[in-house]
Amino acid sequence: MSFWFTVIRQVGRNLRMTWGSQIMTLLTVSLSVLIFAFFYLIYTNMLHFGDKLGNDLxxxxxxxxxxxxxxxxxxxxxxxxxxxxxxxxxxxxxxxxxxxxxxxxxxxxxxxxxxxxxxxxxxxxxxxxxxxxxxxxxxxxxxxxxxxxxxxxxYGQDWVERFYYFTKLLSIIVLLSGTLLILTTIFMVAYTIRLTILGRQAELELLKLVGATNNYIRTPFLLEGLFQGILGSSLGIASLFVLFQWIKLHFSGPGFLNLFEFSFFSPMVGLTIIGVSILLCTLGSYSTMQKFLRI
Amino acid sequence: MSKTAETMIEMIKVSKIYPPDVVALRDISISIDVGEMFFIIGMSGAGKTTLLKLLCSMDSPSKGLIEIGGKSINQLKGSKLARLRQKIGVAYQDFKLLTDRTTAENIAISMEVSYKKPQMIRNRVRTLLEQLDLADKHDTITGELSRGEQQRVALARAIANSPTMILVDEPTGNLDATTTERVMQLLTNCNKAGATVVIATHDQSLYQHTSHRVMELRKGQLHALAETGGKTS
CATH class of the missing domain: 3.30.70.3040 (Alpha-Beta Plaits)
Known part of the structure; x- marks a missing residue:
């Protein structure tokens, strides 16, 4: 039996055993990514709009x-x-x-x-x-x-100043939602992995006694965090994309929103957000292992 | 081959003291050869289980040296310790079964950590269950088995990975005469195949007429060592 086959089987077993908390964590990670990405999307669009305004200044x-x-x-x-x-x-x-x-x-x-x-x-x-x-x-x-x-x-002082303070406020919201993303992903993933470890205490003890290596025991928990990161962030970004398309479809007529040319993230930015989320989730599971899985 | 190479277990003046000052074992020195079957006897609390725990690195000695296959295990850690444990099969007195898993899954676990092929694991599990008269319990959750059945599952798990050393703690404590004979036959077969077998027991019927060496522990100290053929040192 190969190492990865065994490890993936263990991950599947972990997910089955703690599916309730796994889903909660997945939703929390998705929501955090969605909130952050939402504000970041508005922020980048505002910056883009600001640039355009600047050209006409x-x-x-x-x-x-x-x-x-x-x-x-x-x-x-x-x-x-x-x-x-x-x-x-x-x-x-x-x-x-x-x-x-x-x-x-x-x-x-x-x-x-x-x-x-x-x-x-x-x-x-x-x-x-x-x-x-x-x-x-x-x-x-x-x-x-x-x-x-x-x-x-x-030079349209009032308008320019209001726009400037609005983008400044947005940058603060982006920073706050980024912090929220970091805290929730790390803590929620760490908490879920901790639950899994506590739920499998007897098995982990036995695995050590029958000669399981550190990698054999730890890798499934790391992978679990990694999966949470991939699924949670992809779900968050996908939800934002659907929301974006819906808003574009329903508010595309003449109106305030039509003043702006809203555009979605480039694939690179989307992938970066997913990558950072994966990193944070893996960090969460790693920190828990260091604390609760001393082999 | 030198004497050390033929020796599987070497214990030199090994003591185990639990805090604050409970002496579980004191100055135990013993050598057990490769392929030998060895009995450790004594009353409850004599130190049999502690000695087995030291041999499988589940616990470390307070004093003295323990060597397995010529290598000191006192300071073993990480992957080296894991590799050693893969070569040692242990049937614990409290079984240490995963009571929410099936019999087959419990036995397979010791082979999975050595990355054996799934087909090989399935075949080995079936063979062992047949030998221990548990063929019909393949998919039964071990929490639903009787004590005697659980004991046999623990033994099957200990020998499943064909270890070079088998440590068995009270193997027949919950078994009837017929099953006891079956279990002992299985251990004898493993021994004949080359495994060193160490059995800790207080069941006289197991060692009374044995031709193997028997060591008696009393209050953590070596009280008597009966050599092959019944000679006592």
Whole structure:
């Protein structure tokens, strides 16, 4: 009889003997993986969305008066003195009026009685892609506000700040659910293996007496943890995938969710989560063996 | 071949003291040859079971040296200890059966740890059950067997792996005369096949007319050693 044949038979016997607690552990591992992967999926999608928003980010500097060409050059050099930028566009009062009118579309009649120079001139500054953190954008905005002739700088501060704090909160939730995943998988697997060891105390004692090697006795328990990891995490990821598809199917019409382009994990990320879960479960069973299975 | 090579068991001034100061064995020195059948007799509490436990490495001596097949077993650990135990078949006084498993599974366990082939294990289990008149108990849970049947299952497990040394503790304690004869015949066959057999018993009928050596223990000490043919030292 080969070593692995015997070991797998022992694993099957263990699973049969403690199937109740095994199922509980499996569900706990699956749920932990599902919770972690769920938040991680939202987090990665938010980061992706943040990147996309960053690409469209521009700062609008409102000016008191339309700058003459010479002053435009001075302003350009002052703006570039802070950092390189991708683009600087000067918008005159007339251009601003035209833009506003075209945005109003059919309702542009409302502008009939209003003078065409009522909108302030402005500069649209598109920062470089490396200037994406909230603090840097804030610093740049403050710098632009100090330029002579500037009345106001806008870049959708409130929205950007809210988005930034939301992703920060998500990163904390991801960290917490990751910790939950680590604790539950290690403790639950360790607890189940401990139950199995206690339930098979007489047999393990006998196995030692008839000459079973350490590997013969310990490997089935390690494999048990490994199986819990493989099954539990695969079940968790599969459930998330089903949930993801369901949400996509039912909320794909026009609405808030349509603003985002949600995408599932790459196979590599999924496999990494499964791999880490397997490692944690095996660690749980190993720690119990070290404690309760001294041979 | 040197004397050491022919000796299966060598015990030199072996003592076993359980805390705080209960002396189970004191200064036991004995040599048992390869292929010998050897009886250890004495009343309950004389130290027979302790001596067998030391021989199978289930317990370690407080003092003295124990060698099996020329190798000291005092410090054996890990896979070396496991390999030694695979060569020793032990029928314990309390049987140590897995009472939630079948008779066949209990016997097979000693062969499984040596990775014997499943077909070979099945054949060996059937043969042993027939020899011990337990053929109809193949699939019976051992917890449902009588004491006498359990005793025979424990013996079958001890000899199943064809060990080079067989240690038997009170092999006939729960058996009738016919079954006792059957059990002794099985042990004799193992001995004839080359195994060293050590039997601890207080059943006079087993050793009264034996041609093998008999050692008597009293209060943990070697009281008398009857050499082959009845000579006493």
């Amino acid at each position: 521009s700062l609008i500097v409102y000016l008191e008066e339309e700058p003459v060409p010479e002053m435009q050059q001075q302003l350009i050099s002052k703006i570039k003195a802070f950092d390189d930028v991708e683009e600087i566009r000067f918008i005159s009062r007339a251009q601003a009026y035209q833009r506003f009118a075209s945005q109003l579309g059919k309702n542009q009649d409302v502008l009939n009685d209003i003078p065409k120079d009522f909108l302030p001139p402005s500069i649209e500054v598109v920062p470089m892609k490396n200037l994406r953190s909230l603090n840097q954008v804030k610093l740049f905005s403050a710098y632009l506000a100090r330029l002579p002739g500037t009345t106001k700088v806008q």
